[in-house]
Every structure is written in structure tokens, then in C-alpha cells.
Amino acid sequence: MAPERKGSLPAAVLTDAHFWVPVVVLVLGTALLLVLR
Amino acid sequence: MQAAARASTASLHRVGVACGLAAGAWLGGAEAPVKLVTAGFSPFIISLGMVAGVFVARWTLPMALKGTSYVWQDLKEKPHLAVWAVLAGTLWAVANTLTVFAVRDVGLSVAFPLWNINSLVGLFWGWLLFNELRGSGAGERAKVLGGAAAIVAGACLLAYATEQHSAAAPHRATLGILAALSAGLLWGTMYVPYRKAYLSGMNPLSFVTVFTFGELGTTLALAAVYHRGFAPLAAELAKARPAFFWLFLGGFCWVLGDLFQQYAAKYIGIGRGIPLSNTNQLWGLAWGALVFGELAGLHWTARSLVIAGSLVMIAGAVAIGFAEARGGEQLARRKAVERECRRYGLNLERVEAALEGADPPAAGQPRRHWWEALVVLAAIGVFVYLAANARRQPIEFHAAWMAVLAAASLAVLVACGLLLWKRTRFS
Numbered sequence: 001m002a003p004e005r006k007g008s009l010p011a012a013v014l015t016d017a018h019f020w021v022p023v024v025v026l027v028l029g030t031a032l033l034l035v036l037r
Numbered sequence: 038m039q040a041a042a043r044a045s046t047a048s049l050h051r052v053g054v055a056c057g058l059a060a061g062a063w064l065g066g067a068e069a070p071v072k073l074v075t076a077g078f079s080p081f082i083i084s085l086g087m088v089a090g091v092f093v094a095r096w097t098l099p100m101a102l103k104g105t106s107y108v109w110q111d112l113k114e115k116p117h118l119a120v121w122a123v124l125a126g127t128l129w130a131v132a133n134t135l136t137v138f139a140v141r142d143v144g145l146s147v148a149f150p151l152w153n154i155n156s157l158v159g160l161f162w163g164w165l166l167f168n169e170l171r172g173s174g175a176g177e178r179a180k181v182l183g184g185a186a187a188i189v190a191g192a193c194l195l196a197y198a199t200e201q202h203s204a205a206a207p208h209r210a211t212l213g214i215l216a217a218l219s220a221g222l223l224w225g226t227m228y229v230p231y232r233k234a235y236l237s238g239m240n241p242l243s244f245v246t247v248f249t250f251g252e253l254g255t256t257l258a259l260a261a262v263y264h265r266g267f268a269p270l271a272a273e274l275a276k277a278r279p280a281f282f283w284l285f286l287g288g289f290c291w292v293l294g295d296l297f298q299q300y301a302a303k304y305i306g307i308g309r310g311i312p313l314s315n316t317n318q319l320w321g322l323a324w325g326a327l328v329f330g331e332l333a334g335l336h337w338t339a340r341s342l343v344i345a346g347s348l349v350m351i352a353g354a355v356a357i358g359f360a361e362a363r364g365g366e367q368l369a370r371r372k373a374v375e376r377e378c379r380r381y382g383l384n385l386e387r388v389e390a391a392l393e394g395a396d397p398p399a400a401g402q403p404r405r406h407w408w409e410a411l412v413v414l415a416a417i418g419v420f421v422y423l424a425a426n427a428r429r430q431p432i433e434f435h436a437a438w439m440a441v442l443a444a445a446s447l448a449v450l451v452a453c454g455l456l457l458w459k460r461t462r463f464s
Contacts, residue, residue, distance in 0.1 A: 009117055013120060029220075036138045036216060
């Protein structure tokens, strides 16, 4: 049996600290691309 | 019972190591078709052409191997991973574009070692976020850390010995170095979604099916930005049409390598799998030196560096190959899996089964559709059409060595594919 997920799917993703690691790195990388352009 | 579990873990470790090494062979070999056509096209057109080929292959291979019902069921069981897969594809595309600027501003010999830190970044995230190497003995830790460092060092030596030093304008150097380091950071961080998916028991074939949307969408958007709109981009693409077969072929080889890399990340983690697949530099060197004669004019000191770099890299791969994750590390890994199951409501038994090489989504015998064969035929048709219109630059190559390396790559593909099929059924 799978355990009950706490809250909605988007909430589970958005409150997952792991999720923000690639997001922050992606934002920084994209900002650098804009500078290089 | 304990002996059986130990044997099972050992056989999965062997599968993961074999996948990492096979990834190196095919990611390295993917550079060969592209070498035939790179002259005269912008790097964005080359990237877009390859990624378009990648897109075709990423949809066709999972469909041929597992079928759409299987992939769909796997995605439905872990719907949160769709956003992770798109995020990983986007990270790849932005990192790839950063390397274009890095090479422009500081040259490949400086840029390559800097972005090659991606495996160390992946190793760090694997340790920090997913408990990799936690609970392992000092010997295993030393083999993985030392092996990864040796592979990076070997790659740096090869890049230094084989590339021409660029005369980059000094004022661009800082930005170029920053771009190369950032590409390494982005690629290393891209492995976070990989590991996230595989600790949730996802099949790599399902993951790459979604990953490719982020990859192609972002590459297309960036190419349009740098060509100042879609109309100029379309005009450039039309000019590059005779080169598209080679770019698609490179993309197809790249997908095979990437799939092996994904399986390595699943079965031995990113800390071990990614450094092993970064041995692609050795294969790229073999293609460049033996088929395209790129080392012909090198001084003996540079040749010595090439030999030293290759040996250091091989030693690193051997060290990681013998660094099997045992009891303590397996327990730490299980804690990371339990975290994912609690947060996203996943079935722990099914996830553990998938991580042990079983194939839970296949248990329900998902239906195969007749039109899946049509999609595969359509993809083959795209390659045949592009081949009919293909033209290559007049570049000299050694046909016998090309045959030898192609045969060796195919042998690796068949051997590793069979191993993976027998142990995991491509789970």
C-alpha cells in the first residue's frame, strides 16, 4: 500500500527543498546567458 | 537469504558499471558524425540539429522497447517527476549553450576542464541530497572520490594536450571562465532530477521521454533568441539541411549513450555513474586520433600527456568499478527512498523492487499498440529521407579505423544491452 501523500501534488513539489536546488541554478545560468548575449 | 541479497546487489553494481562505461563509448562516439559537418554552421544550428535527432530517438526507443502504455503507466504512478524531467532537460540546454560562449571566449582547452567538474558537482549533490556514500567504508569512499578526481584530471590532461590554445580577447576571459564553470554547475545539478527519478523507481525510458521536451523546447528557444527570431533561424536551418543526417546520427548515438548513463545513475547512483560515463573523452579521443588523424602533428610531449591522461582516466574508472555500495550505504540509500515515498505517496515495495532490477509496471502486462510500429517506421523514414539528402564536408578519414571503432561500439552496445535486459528487462 502506498502512503497517503500530504497535500496536493504541486504543494508537495514546491515544498520539497530538493526542487529549489536545480531551479536556483537554472535561474543563475539563464541570467548569465543574458549577460553573455 | 543475506548471501542472495549480497549477490543481487553485486550483480546490479556490475550492470551499473557496465552501463557507465557503455555510456562513455556512445557519448564519445556521438562526436564522430558531427565532425563531418561542423564547418560553416553556427553552434546553435549544430546543437539544434543534434537535439532534433535526439528528440526523434528519445520517443522511438522507449516506444520500441517498452511501448506507450508502459511509459504512460510509469508516469502516472509518479506524476511529480514530469516537472523534474522537464527541468533537467532545460538545465542541459542552458548548460550546452553556455559551453558555446565558453569556447568562444577562452577556447576549448581552458573551458573543457572547467565544465568537466560536472561529475564532482553531481557527486556532491548525490552525497548531500540522496545519502550517496553515507555509511560507506573508508575504502569505498576513497575509491569513488579518488576515481572521480582521477577521471576529471585525466580529462583535463587530454583536453590540454590535444586542443589548440585560443587567442581569446582578455576582456572576455572572465566571462568565458564563468560560463564554463556555470555549465559544469548546471550539468552537475541536472543529475539531481535524474537521481530523484530513479530513487522513486522510475524507468529511465519514461524519464527521457519527458526530459526531451525541456531539452528541445529550450534549445529551440535559445537558438531563436540568438538568431534574432524564428524566421532567420528557419532560413539558417534550411541552409543546413544537407548536414542534418549527420547531426541526427550524432544525436541518435548520443541518445544511446545517454540512456546507458541514465541506467548507471539508477543502479549505482550519480556519484559513481556520472564519472564513469565521463570516460567518453577517451572514446572521443580515439575517434579523433585514429579516424580523423587529429593528433598527427602533435609534439612528443603532448603525445606523452595524452597517454598519461588516458591511463589516469582508466585507473579512475577501475577504482570506481571496484567501489561497490555495501550494507551501510544501502541502508542510507533506503532512507532516501523512504523520504521520497513519504513525500509523494509512493509504494515503498514497488520502488524498492524497481531499484533491485525488477519491473513493477510490466507486471500488469501493459498493452502494445499496432501504431507503435508505425511510429518506429516513421522515425526510420526520417533518417532515410535525411540520408538521401545528405552531403558532407570534404574531410579526410581513415575508413579501416572507423570500421574498427564502429564495430567496437556496436559490441559494447550489444553486450551491455544484453546484460541490462537479462538482469533488469530494461527496468
